[in-house]
Amino acid sequence: xxxxxxxxxxxxxxxxxxxxxxxxxxxxxxxxxxxxxxxxxxxxxxxxxxxxxxxxxxxxxxxxxxxxxxxxxxxxxxxxxxxxxxxxxxxxxxxxxxxxxxxxxxxxxxxxxxxxxxxxxxxxxxxxxxxxxxxxxxxxxxxxxxxxxxxxxxxxxxxxxxxxxxxxxxxxxxxxxxxxxxxxxxxxxxxxxxxxxxxxxxxxxxxxxxxxxxxxxxxxxxxxxxxxxxxxxxxxxxxxxxxxxxxxxxxxxxxxxxxxxxxxxxxxxxxxxxxxxxxxxxxxxxxxxxxxxxxxxxxxxxxxxxxxxxxxxxxxxxxxxxxxxxxxxxxxxxxxxxxxxxxxxxxxxxxxxxxxxxxxxxxxxxxxxxxxxxxxxxxxxxxxxxxxxxxxxxxxxxxxxxxxxx
Amino acid sequence: xxxxxxxxxxxxxxxxxxxxxxxxxxxxxxxxxxxxxxxxxxxxxxxxxxxxxxxxxxxxxxxxxxxxxxxxxxxxxxxxxxxxxxxxxxxxxxxxxxxxxxxx
Ligand SMILES: Cc1cc2nc3c(=O)[nH]c(=O)nc-3n(C[C@H](O)[C@H](O)[C@H](O)COP(=O)(O)OP(=O)(O)OC[C@H]3O[C@@H](n4cnc5c(N)ncnc54)[C@H](O)[C@@H]3O)c2cc1C
Ligand code: FES
Numbered sequence: 414x415x416x417x418x419x420x421x422x423x424x425x426x427x428x429x430x431x432x433x434x435x436x437x438x439x440x441x442x443x444x445x446x447x448x449x450x451x452x453x454x455x456x457x458x459x460x461x462x463x464x465x466x467x468x469x470x471x472x473x474x475x476x477x478x479x480x481x482x483x484x485x486x487x488x489x490x491x492x493x494x495x496x497x498x499x500x501x502x503x504x505x506x507x508x509x510x511x512x513x514x515x516x517x518x519x520x521x522x523x524x525x526x527x528x529x530x531x532x533x534x535x536x537x538x539x540x541x542x543x544x545x546x547x548x549x550x551x552x553x554x555x556x557x558x559x560x561x562x563x564x565x566x567x568x569x570x571x572x573x574x575x576x577x578x579x580x581x582x583x584x585x586x587x588x589x590x591x592x593x594x595x596x597x598x599x600x601x602x603x604x605x606x607x608x609x610x611x612x613x614x615x616x617x618x619x620x621x622x623x624x625x626x627x628x629x630x631x632x633x634x635x636x637x638x639x640x641x642x643x644x645x646x647x648x649x650x651x652x653x654x655x656x657x658x659x660x661x662x663x664x665x666x667x668x669x670x671x672x673x674x675x676x677x678x679x680x681x682x683x684x685x686x687x688x689x690x691x692x693x694x695x696x697x698x699x700x701x702x703x704x705x706x707x708x709x710x711x712x713x714x715x716x717x718x719x720x721x722x723x724x725x726x727x728x729x730x731x732x733x734x735x736x737x738x739x740x741x742x743x744x745x746x747x748x749x750x751x752x753x754x755x756x757x758x759x760x761x762x763x764x765x766x767x768x769x770x771x772x773x774x775x776x777x778x779x780x781x782x783x784x785x786x787x788x789x790x791x792x793x794x795x796x797x798x799x800x801x802x803x804x805x806x807x808x809x810x811x812x813x814x815x816x817x818x819x
Numbered sequence: 820x821x822x823x824x825x826x827x828x829x830x831x832x833x834x835x836x837x838x839x840x841x842x843x844x845x846x847x848x849x850x851x852x853x854x855x856x857x858x859x860x861x862x863x864x865x866x867x868x869x870x871x872x873x874x875x876x877x878x879x880x881x882x883x884x885x886x887x888x889x890x891x892x893x894x895x896x897x898x899x900x901x902x903x904x905x906x907x908x909x910x911x912x913x914x915x916x917x918x919x920x921x922x923x
Contacts, residue, residue: 425900428900451901471901476903703886704886704887707901711900729887731885731886781873782869782870782873782884782885783873785874785884786873786874786875786884789882789884789887790875814835
């Protein structure tokens with residue numbers, strides 16, 4: 414078995430193959446020079462820890478060895494020969510496979526403008542995080558292009574380190590994609606209180622990396638000068654390998670409900686693929702979410718071994734900024750009406766329902782893990798296509814667990 | 820052998836639920852199972868230092884509120900990604916409606 418991409422999805426798949434009893438060789442090919450590691454801390458704890466940033470390894474060398482997973486690091490797969498069932502690597506070798514998993518993840522979307530230089534950076538890898546971290550400190554000027562999750566988490570981390578932060582968002586508000594407005598408002602206000610300058614509804618006209626800093630001119634004429642510009646305008650799936658191998662693409666590598674690509678011997682998992690979501694009648698989505706990459710890895714592994722399981726999960730995502738945590742289960746844009754549940758300490762949850770009362774998503778925000786339990790229960794209700802009582806959803810005194818039994 | 824520490828009243832914990840208990844600078848999680856038995860583990864997840872008491876109890880499982888890591892709270896066994904280190908467990912006894920935990 415060969416797995417290309419030693420990130421969240423690929424690494425979990427390698428372990429899942431062993432857990433399912435597979436005894437043959439497992440080769441995990443990864444372009445990065447580190448042990449497989451978790452990305453979520455890169456914009457959060459790794460940016461603000463007082464110690465030198467360290468990777469949070471998914472598995473250390475001893476655990477990989479114990480499970481007989483051969484990690485081929487600092488090595489990129491350059492082509493797939495489907496007729497001969499082999500993969501070519503940058504180190505010159507060709508590896509033969511019975512089944513292949515592509516878990517190549519995503520890469521930051523590039524800002525399509527001239528004038529970007531070495532002080533215009535992106536965040537995806539630990540090495541990117543190290544480079545950004547080395548610039549952050551009291552009084553330095555940071556411009557963040559894009560008011561999405563990564564940009565906002567970085568804004569919070571940079572503030573914590575004393576930087577002056579400006580966030581530039583071309584859309585009319587931050588977190589436009591996938592986050593309900595009421596929740597985005599809480600995030601916006603928190604950043605404002607913490608001293609972040611957020612500019613919305615103003616796109617970038619020009620950007621110039623000059624000796625005295627990065628000069629950004631917005632469509633409105635507003636100018637922002639920064640020591641470092643971090644660009645967080647989304648990510649695109651890494652599909653070159655799949656594309657040159659002739660696999661079907663559709664907003665990423667197209668897979669079926671069992672995560673199989675258009676070649677039955679090749680599977681794909683994680684941020685690089687789009688797949689049908691059973692809870693929404695087969696709506697095809699591509700997610701960039703940590704738990705989803707794990708679920709994909711585990712399922713792809715079992716299906717590579719001949720199990721024919723269909724993906725049945727509900728999307729789930731979290732983000733941490735300052736002391737706040739946001740969690741979203743399901744896709745809020747599926748909802749047609751909203752019911753709000755207010756919890757202690759300003760925390761609240763929005764339940765997103767279809768007109769017929771079916772719960773399709775829940776999004777919540779609050780200090781610490783205040784919304785976690787209810788979001789998790791909502792996720793289970795969504796998976797069951799439940800039509801919970803609206804009064805009960807709105808009343809914090811009613812335990813959601815009681816609705817699950819109903 | 821160390822002493823039994825009185826933690827709370829049995830009624831303070833709902834069935835199939837968990838509460839936090841702090842003692843002498845340490846933090847623990849106390850559980851009441853659907854079968855009405857009581858259990859105790861370390862209070863923090865082994866993935867990151869997160870209080871399990873805000874998590875969800877389902878059957879034998881406590882699920883961490885932060886990233887949904889799972890443990891069997893009766894044995895402490897880690898039950899899948901992202902947690903791979905087990906939780907430490909402690910003996911519990913009920914006496915006159917009170918929950919006692921034995922710290923090692
Ligand atoms: C800064 C940051 C913060 C995040 N925070 C959160 C969060 O709070 N919550 C959340 O739910 N999600 C978060 N995510 C998203 C989450 O980390 C991703 O969804 C997850 O890592 C996807 O896993 P993956 O295996 O698909 O891809 P990745 O983890 O990106 O792994 C893909 C790997 O494949 C390698 N690769 C690519 N092409 C090749 C090739 N040809 N040969 C060999 N190797 C190759 C890449 O180098 C990479 O190491 C965050 C992501 C980032 C970057
Ligand atoms: S902190 Fe518990 S699963 Fe991550």
